[in-house]
Amino acid sequence: MSVLADVLARSRAEHRSALIGYLPVGYPDVPTSIDAMIAMVAGGADIIEVGVPYSDPGMDGPAIQAAVDPAVKAGVGLRDVFAAVSAVRAAGAVPVVMSYWNPLEKYGVGRFAADLAAAGGAGAITPDLIPEEAGQWIAATDVHDLDRVFLLAPSSTDARILSTVAASRGFVYAASTMGVTGVRAAVSDAATTLVSRIRRLAPEIAVCVGLGVSNADQAAEVAAFSDGVIVGSAFVRCLLDSPDAAGAKAAGTLAAELAEGVRRR
């Protein structure tokens, strides 16, 4: 069983894609970031990626790093992340943690899985963990019935698509462009090609697409060929522009726009 697969199946039954919003915990501070997540849920986000701040976010662009640096300096850690997970759950959406590997390894892989399950989290997305290195994580997520989301990229071979899908539970994350996170003007062709390759090789798994979506039109475009539209930097931008209650509210407004986008036919 998989909480993420269930919520994605429900969206599909409604003939739409799910909206997945990312926000790191702790920017501008822990309560405001949690308020923003709750506003995103109210705006229509189905799944919230609760981001763990990390000092060396090698896969992220300038917007996310700008938000995460102060959170790292303020000492935001997994205890705060679990609080955000519980708050998202209480608000009625599905929380999934997004984290680089070292903070989880340092906390203890088994302990993290147990505490995440206790907080009501569905699982975790691990952008710098490939299945070959994930033995401990796979075991811990099996014990606690958690989802584990690995990434695929346009450069992934067919063999890697198959092995990564086999290791994943919930969905696979298709990184739609070669590059780091950030808002982009156009949805890349590479995304459609990658998703159709995954569908052909592994029709059973849900595929969500991320990197670069910032508005309802792009969300509609990506929704047309994916099970879930992942939006990160655009939400972070709301709080960077206005690091306060107004920014949290703006994240909610953006979620409502994007939620309309993923429902367009």
Next chain:
Amino acid sequence: MTTTPDSFSYPDSTGHFGPYGGRFVPEALVAALDEIEAEFTKAQADPAFAAELSRLLRDYAGRPSPLSDAERFSEHAGGARVLLKREDLNHTGSHKINNVLGQALLTKRLGKSRIIAETGAGQHGVATATAAALLGLSCTVYMGAEDTRRQALNVARMKLLGADVVPVTTGSRTLKDAINEAFRDWVANVEDTHYLFGTAAGPHPIPLMVREFHRVIGQEARAQVLERVGRLPDVVAACVGGGSNAIGIFYDFIPDAGVRLVGLEAAGDGVETGRHAATITGGSPGVLHGARSYLLQDENGQTIESHSISAGLDYPGVGPEHSWLHDTGRAEYRPITDAQAMAAFALLCKTEGIIPAIESSHALAGALDLGKELGPDAVILVNLSGRGDKDVETASTYFGLAAGDLESGDPVAGDPA
């Protein structure tokens, strides 16, 4: 712990040195790493590649580098015989050129036209810019904004050589952030770009490849010491930043169980102050920059900023093979403070007429201690990984040599030798 002379079989086929190493990277880079691994394996089996690389190392870089008896310096090392492997005499002034020429040739075999690199002290950036000019590749070097200030001379050198130098202003604005920025560039441009990593760290196969390109240091030195002294050295000493010069000189001595391998880490103000870069002495295992290894981290797994007077050692991580050599007990790692390193720097200048890199001065300081511990019968081989021209300004400030202030600051005024 046990000594394992069969360390020669590491890494395993998936890039692990015991629990260390591996690949902790975004999926988008896996194909590129696989491609590098395949091409590197082919190149290693290709006599034409070996011939071209040794031709460049000989005719362009100036190998083999000499072995110098540091006779007057040795008097300060308990009378032990200190031998210097002179990587400072290589073209561009450090060991870095060995790895750079190897990887630049590999870039051509990969059919890529652009190389990117990170640099701390600027030595790796200069070496990379040099190889790019030589082989007609375009070159971008990422350097922490803090380091572009500390190492202004090397910034100018890279620009003269035709490279773009990008100052990095994210995070701590030093080497670790330059590496993050270079990885970002690589993910976005991997089709035409090779990331020419400057030390024996990072995801598999980088630690293996960088070691293999630097092994020449230890191979030459082992033969030179045997010929000069008639036996193997008691100790091989090298400074450890990411670990490339150290693994290069250590590697061929690993099966020689009687030879102690000692890595000297930058202890900055002292490991106990928290302001240091002594990753193995003061850190713990974790994941940074694509591999599992020792690193400086806090209780949340966030990387702690390192501190060292030496830009080239100012890095909170270390290559995975050193972590493994440490845990197995085959190598020892010791901390050397800024003050110890600068005293050894000054001593080598005055006793041997060699201005060493501040990085290498950490190894020299280690040799002074080891010599006193082992006594006059000992033979200590030191990797003099680079020359100190780039450090003249730092040293002038440190010793107060600027503005005619020579009296008060003369570091070895009372030198008995």
